[in-house]
Amino acid sequence: MRCPGLSTPVINKLVWENLKHRPVRSALAVLAIGVEVTMILTLVGLSRGTVEDMAQRARGVGADILVRAPGTSLIGLSSATMNQKLLGFLEQQPHVRAVAGTVVHPIGGVSSVTGLDLEEFNRVSGGFRYLAGRPFRHDDEVIVDAYYARQNNLRVGATVRLLNRDWRVCGIVEPGKLARIVIARDTLQNLVGATGKLSSIFVKLDDPANTDRVIASLKQQLPDYPIYSMEELTSLYSVQNVPGLKAFTGVVVSLAVVVGFLVVFLSMYTAVLERTREIGILKALGASPGYILNVVFRETALMALAGSAVGILMTFGTRWAVMTLIPASLVQKIVPEWWPIAAAIAVGGALAGALYPAWKAAGQDAIQALAYE
Amino acid sequence: MSEEILIRTRDLRKIYHVGEVDVPALRGVDLEVKRGEFVAIVGPSGSGKSTLFYILGGLTPPTSGEVFVHGNDLTRMTEAERTELRRKEVGFVFQRYNLLPTLTAADNIAIARHIAGKPLDEDANFRPILELLGITHRLHHKPAALSGGEQQRVAIARAIVNHPSILLADEPTGNLDTENSRVVLGLLRDLNERLGQTILMITHNPEAAAYAHRIVRMRDGRIVG
Ligand SMILES: Nc1ncnc2c1ncn2[C@@H]1O[C@H](COP(=O)(O)OP(=O)(O)O)[C@@H](O)[C@H]1O
Numbered sequence: 279m280r281c282p283g284l285s286t287p288v289i290n291k292l293v294w295e296n297l298k299h300r301p302v303r304s305a306l307a308v309l310a311i312g313v314e315v316t317m318i319l320t321l322v323g324l325s326r327g328t329v330e331d332m333a334q335r336a337r338g339v340g341a342d343i344l345v346r347a348p349g350t351s352l353i354g355l356s357s358a359t360m361n362q363k364l365l366g367f368l369e370q371q372p373h374v375r376a377v378a379g380t381v382v383h384p385i386g387g388v389s390s391v392t393g394l395d396l397e398e399f400n401r402v403s404g405g406f407r408y409l410a411g412r413p414f415r416h417d418d419e420v421i422v423d424a425y426y427a428r429q430n431n432l433r434v435g436a437t438v439r440l441l442n443r444d445w446r447v448c449g450i451v452e453p454g455k456l457a458r459i460v461i462a463r464d465t466l467q468n469l470v471g472a473t474g475k476l477s478s479i480f481v482k483l484d485d486p487a488n489t490d491r492v493i494a495s496l497k498q499q500l501p502d503y504p505i506y507s508m509e510e511l512t513s514l515y516s517v518q519n520v521p522g523l524k525a526f527t528g529v530v531v532s533l534a535v536v537v538g539f540l541v542v543f544l545s546m547y548t549a550v551l552e553r554t555r556e557i558g559i560l561k562a563l564g565a566s567p568g569y570i571l572n573v574v575f576r577e578t579a580l581m582a583l584a585g586s587a588v589g590i591l592m593t594f595g596t597r598w599a600v601m602t603l604i605p606a607s608l609v610q611k612i613v614p615e616w617w618p619i620a621a622a623i624a625v626g627g628a629l630a631g632a633l634y635p636a637w638k639a640a641g642q643d644a645i646q647a648l649a650y651e
Numbered sequence: 652m653s654e655e656i657l658i659r660t661r662d663l664r665k666i667y668h669v670g671e672v673d674v675p676a677l678r679g680v681d682l683e684v685k686r687g688e689f690v691a692i693v694g695p696s697g698s699g700k701s702t703l704f705y706i707l708g709g710l711t712p713p714t715s716g717e718v719f720v721h722g723n724d725l726t727r728m729t730e731a732e733r734t735e736l737r738r739k740e741v742g743f744v745f746q747r748y749n750l751l752p753t754l755t756a757a758d759n760i761a762i763a764r765h766i767a768g769k770p771l772d773e774d775a776n777f778r779p780i781l782e783l784l785g786i787t788h789r790l791h792h793k794p795a796a797l798s799g800g801e802q803q804r805v806a807i808a809r810a811i812v813n814h815p816s817i818l819l820a821d822e823p824t825g826n827l828d829t830e831n832s833r834v835v836l837g838l839l840r841d842l843n844e845r846l847g848q849t850i851l852m853i854t855h856n857p858e859a860a861a862y863a864h865r866i867v868r869m870r871d872g873r874i875v876g
């Protein structure tokens with residue numbers, strides 16, 4: 279007998295038709311798995327995106343070397359503890375063309391206010407590019423970047439409340455250079471009780487080719503200070519180095535997997551109950567318990583794969599939302615390396631959820647199922 | 652019809668356990684069926700006819716007694732061996748047709764082949780059988796789009812697609828009108844006469860029983876003639 283369309287094994291048709299038979303239930307299960315996958319991918323994308331954005335902004339300064347206070351980590355938001363006199367010392371070193379000291383004060387979440395001496399900073403970085411307004415001239419003025427302005431609906435002349443004080447926005451600058459919120463350095467130092475202290479120092483050399491030589495010499499003279507080349511920064515600004523993030527990721531992934539597990543459990547459990555007769559028929563035809571398991575697991579895997587695809591697509595939606603609504607707080611990156619990982623997590627969780635329903639189906643009594651009434 | 656005995660039971664008993672209650676469904680059945688026979692089994696409701704089929708077809712083990720199908724001793728079979736028996740030796744046809752509702756007629760037949768681990772295209776001899784059953788033009792419809800008679804003919808095709816040694820039909824015309832019953836019964840007789848298919852058929856209808864070579868009567872879990 280030749281039947282057109284039999285090139286797909288008939289078991290796959292059965293699986294597909296089963297899913298189509300209850301479109302709402304199947305769609306909801308797929309959507310739930312999609313949400314699971316999006317949760318994982320969005321978290322990964324936000325962690326990476328935000329951390330990499332920090333690194334990029336640090337590199338955007340255009341310096342060659344970064345000096346930090348002893349005992350501080352790159353990402354942990356620590357207060358300013360480095361003596362400002364170090365600026366003079368660094369400026370005297372061979373090959374050093376300019377230095378700029380910064381004070382960074384956390385204001386919640388991953389946001390912070392940065393204090394700069396603009397003249398000093400301009401010598402190292404070439405200065406901000408102003409999209410509107412001008413540099414600060416008074417100590418109640420603040421420069422913000424375009425993302426922060428967009429997120430908070432700020433224009434030049436607007437008032438913004440930071441550190442329990444009102445500030446007037448004097449300039450809006452292109453994003454990508456060090457900070458999103460900038461005020462005068464001495465103002466910030468006085469406000470947070472860190473007069474004469476710095477968080478980081480950016481060092482610009484006459485020629486980047488001298489970076490290694492200068493770092494070696496600085497490390498000898500300042501043995502306790504973490505000193506990085508800008509090359510190193512990208513690898514140091516890594517998700518692994520954010521305190522607590524790994525545990526947080528673990529919690530969110532586990533929650534996502536539990537949700538996927540429960541949804542699949544419920545969906546396949548009702549499907550199996552509803553198909554008592556069909557399972558009895560398959561058994562009467564000689565289907566082994568393994569064959570029944572195969573049908574249930576294929577159906578589950580197909581749902582999980584479809585859910586993974588939906589979840590990946592939804593990640594572009596969450597990225598759009600983050601970019602539109604909170605571009606200054608968080609940056610979400612699309613991380614394709616994680617697509618197969620998230621899909622594997624979703625498929626694994628779904629198969630685990632289908633385990634009990636499948637086992638129940640495989641062990642079902644065929645003659646009870648086939649009884650006339 | 653050959654002299655080879657395909658089915659033999661001796662003092663076959665089956666007790667269902669329903670909670671604390673034991674329900675004796677078969678109370679000592681002695682039956683012999685030769686290859687190529689067409690046997691009708693008649694008897695009142697609850698007399699154990701379906702139970703006898705479930706045991707012969709390997710869907711449930713007997714409680715005691717002897718039962719052989721095509722040389723296989725069913726009393727000694729494991730669950731897995733009974734599964735294999737269903738796959739290779741037995742074809743079931745039910746009163747309710749029992750087609751898989753989400754698959755087309757063709758796929759309902761194909762899945763029986765798939766379960767048996769055989770590709771469908773291999774069997775060139777099956778085309779004439781479908782023509783005999785008169786369903787070649789209905790193969791791409793789902794059961795809901797088929798009449799009862801057509802569904803039952805598809806179910807028969809599915810039951811014999813793996814060339815079972817016995818076909819067990821449990822009230823195959825129970826849901827059909829007179830016209831369709833005649834068609835289905837005629838087909839069963841054709842399968843028996845032309846292909847030598849051994850058939851056991853449960854029926855309530857004396858007219859249907861008349862299609863068989865031999866009538867076996869059951870009452871209260873025993874054969875009474
Ligand atoms: N799965 C079952 N569980 C418990 N009792 C059953 C089951 N199937 C049948 N019986 C009982 O066994 C007896 C024989 O039933 P059955 O074999 O269906 O007879 P028939 O097919 O002749 O109507 C009846 O008393 C019926 O109630």
Ligand SMILES: [Mg+2]
Nearest residue numbers: 700701702821
């Ligand atoms: Mg019955």
